[in-house]
Amino acid sequence: MLTVGFALPPGFQIMGLAPVSAFELANIVAGETLYCIRLLSEHGGAVANSFGVPLETRPLQRQRLDTLIVAGLLSPAPTSTGLLKQIRKSAGVSRRIASVCTGAFLLGEAGLLDGRRVTTHWFYARELQKQFPDAHVEDDRIFIIDGNVWTSAGMSAGVDLALGMIEKDFGVDLSRGVARQLVVHHRRAGGQSQHSALLELDPKSDRIQSALAYARKNLRLPLTVETLAEAAHLSPRQFSRAFRSETGQSPAKAVEQLRVEAARVMIEQSRNTMDEVAVETGFADPERMRRAFLRAFGEPPQVIRRNARRSAV
Known part of the structure; x- marks a missing residue:
């Protein structure tokens, strides 16, 4: 005991x-x-x-x-x-x-x-x-x-x-x-971010929230403005205008945030290769994912995985 x-x-x-x-x-x-x-x-x-x-x-x-x-x-x-x-x-x-x-x-x-x-x-x-x-x-x-x-x-x-x-x-x-x-997801990895992309975006309307929820569940898809607009039941023009008004970001930037967040969890908690993580989270190839990580965290995925494994020792 x-x-x-x-x-x-x-x-x-x-x-x-x-x-x-x-x-x-x-x-x-x-x-x-x-x-x-x-x-x-x-x-x-x-x-x-x-x-x-x-x-x-x-x-x-x-x-x-x-x-x-x-x-x-x-x-x-x-x-x-x-x-x-x-x-x-x-x-x-x-x-x-x-x-x-x-x-x-x-x-x-x-x-x-x-x-x-x-x-x-x-x-x-x-x-x-x-x-x-x-x-x-x-x-x-x-x-x-x-x-x-x-x-x-x-x-x-x-x-x-x-x-x-x-x-x-x-x-x-x-x-x-x-x-x-405890009715919680299995523990967040120690290296996981304290911040949530969805919380940071904080959309006000149900339609924009629905589009973001759809995006988060379908990161492997292309997730164009047209696709997200359809999920929100708006025209692409209405959707883009409403999205930027509510979140202060473009749909493309928000989708990248969601992909980076999901990719980081996979990198820290799984043994998937960088190629596999990139495909699963919609980056298509590791180089695009690496550039997104540098924009978001100032570090490439390999460094984040190394730090997570060091913390788990």
């Missing part, structure tokens, strides 16, 4: 405990107690969360843990030296240590991020880099594993982090089973 402790600073954001559900369900799906969960704080006792509701905790310094996960605050704030000392000590004896969202700032204050690739919520990534210049902050990752230190993006990414841990500990089948119980 693996003991997973959650270090809770006063005022911690309640979604920082979302990973608890993944570990709880791992026990249920497996039919045995694989994980023991401990809620911890500097002194033990009641600790209020961001809602003002207190939770009972145990003193962190008295625990022997396999994994310590540090919860974050709604916005970064200095932490007591006592809690930082306990986090630092636990990191030295636990198999792994992790943070959810702005919990990365606590790891930084404890001196645990120097020289490591890390992430946090994109909104606070620049501040994290500014405060801890010896860390290598990547602001567009769901979670990152560097040695025994795991860091995740915004609060919901803590679930992806927990699913990644379950997969590492007990295999992909259990992780998928837990994901199904």
Whole structure:
């Protein structure tokens, strides 16, 4: 049985405990107690969360843990030296240590991020880099594993982090089973973007939303303006005008975003060749895909695959 402790600073954001559900369900799906969960704080006792509701905790310094996960605050704030000392000590004896969202700032204050690739919520990534210049902050990752230190993006990414841990500990089948119980897609790869092309486009009308949904399901097709206009039940001229008005982009640019997003997931999560990924996502050939990746990410697909595999080690 693996003991997973959650270090809770006063005022911690309640979604920082979302990973608890993944570990709880791992026990249920497996039919045995694989994980023991401990809620911890500097002194033990009641600790209020961001809602003002207190939770009972145990003193962190008295625990022997396999994994310590540090919860974050709604916005970064200095932490007591006592809690930082306990986090630092636990990191030295636990198999792994992790943070959810702005919990990365606590790891930084404890001196645990120097020289490591890390992430946090994109909104606070620049501040994290500014405060801890010896860390290598990547602001567009769901979670990152560097040695025994795991860091995740915004609060919901803590679930992806927990699913990644379950997969590492007990295999992909259990992780998928837990994901199904949580009614989420199987965990997003750590290197996957924090941003979604559809969210960025944010169309207002049902017709433009329908066209984008059609495009996302049919990336292998040519997806011309005429094809998308038909899906939206508009003339090509009406569609192009409405699309640009609602999204600020041309249909061609938006389709490229969707293809790049889908291709990146395949590159990070599968063993498909670059030729296969290019065909499946509608780029037709690897060179066109490479140019699109350079425009979108500033890196070619091969570098992104290499980084994803390095993070998974």
